[in-house]
Amino acid sequence: xxxxxxxxxxxxxxxxxxxxxxxxxxxxxxxxxxxxxxxGHGLRLIHYSYGxxxxxxxxxxxxxxxxxxxxEDFLLTxxxxxxxxxxxxxxxxxxxxxxxxxGQGTRLTVV
Amino acid sequence: KQEVTQIPAAxxxxxxxxxxxxxxxxxxxxxxxxxxRQDPGKGLTSLxxxxxxxxxxxxxxxxxxxxxxxxRSTLYIAASQPGDSATYLCAVPQGSYIPTFGRGTSLIVHx
Numbered sequence: 001x002x003x004x005x006x007x008x009x010x011x012x013x014x015x016x017x018x019x020x021x022x023x024x025x026x027x028x029x030x031x032x033x034x035x036x037x038x039x040g041h042g043l044r045l046i047h048y049s050y051g052x053x054x055x056x057x058x059x060x061x062x063x064x065x066x067x068x069x070x071x072e073d074f075l076l077t078x079x080x081x082x083x084x085x086x087x088x089x090x091x092x093x094x095x096x097x098x099x100x101x102x103g104q105g106t107r108l109t110v111v
Numbered sequence: 112k113q114e115v116t117q118i119p120a121a122x123x124x125x126x127x128x129x130x131x132x133x134x135x136x137x138x139x140x141x142x143x144x145x146x147x148r149q150d151p152g153k154g155l156t157s158l159x160x161x162x163x164x165x166x167x168x169x170x171x172x173x174x175x176x177x178x179x180x181x182x183r184s185t186l187y188i189a190a191s192q193p194g195d196s197a198t199y200l201c202a203v204p205q206g207s208y209i210p211t212f213g214r215g216t217s218l219i220v221h222x
Contacts, residue, residue: 031208042214043200050208058209090154092210099145100202100210102155 006103019078023091031094032074036087081110113205117213130188134201
């Protein structure tokens with residue numbers, strides 16, 4: 001299995017608080033992605049990175065920011081969590097976009 | 112924008128049947144197509160990766176075909192088993208390196 005770890009695996013937070021999810025890889029892959037998965041919507045891309053300090057928005061980026069200061073870490077931040085951000089968040093990695101590998105997911109509940 | 116559609120959305124079959132899951136995409140200028148499996152509450156596991164130059168890939172009882180010109184891929188599962196019960200997702204690149212997903216086919220194989 002590809003070395004990709006998400007933390008935390010589960011989190012409950014209150015509306016309006018900041019939340020940071022971490023994705024860590026040991027594969028030295030260039031590309032990293034954050035998706036959210038919701039019933040009826042499937043997997044939707046939030047942000048992605050194509051190198052250190054190189055990031056771009058996906059289709060559902062509003063309310064989220066990301067940072068990648070090292071190849072191995074990709075952080076997703078919810079600046080002020082809302083109930084609509086309750087979801088399962090997945091990190092994925094890829095080298096040259098040929099084959100993607102996924103983390104186990106973070107289940108986030110905003111109350 | 113790449114759009115991916117999977118049919119059927121859900122499938123329930125008795126053990127032993129041969130199955131066909133369909134994936135269609137709108138932009139045929141793709142480098143590859145990837146099939147994943149997702150068990151409830153888990154991350155995505157890669158099953159098969161088909162490069163654009165290939166017509167099909169096989170792994171055990173699974174066979175995936177790719178027809179770029181028609182924008183279609185098929186995942187064939189032979190002699191289905193209860194352990195095959197899961198959601199199956201296909202992904203194709205948006206551009207050259209951003210995986211875009213269908214909503215998946217939820218499969219139940221009952222004994």
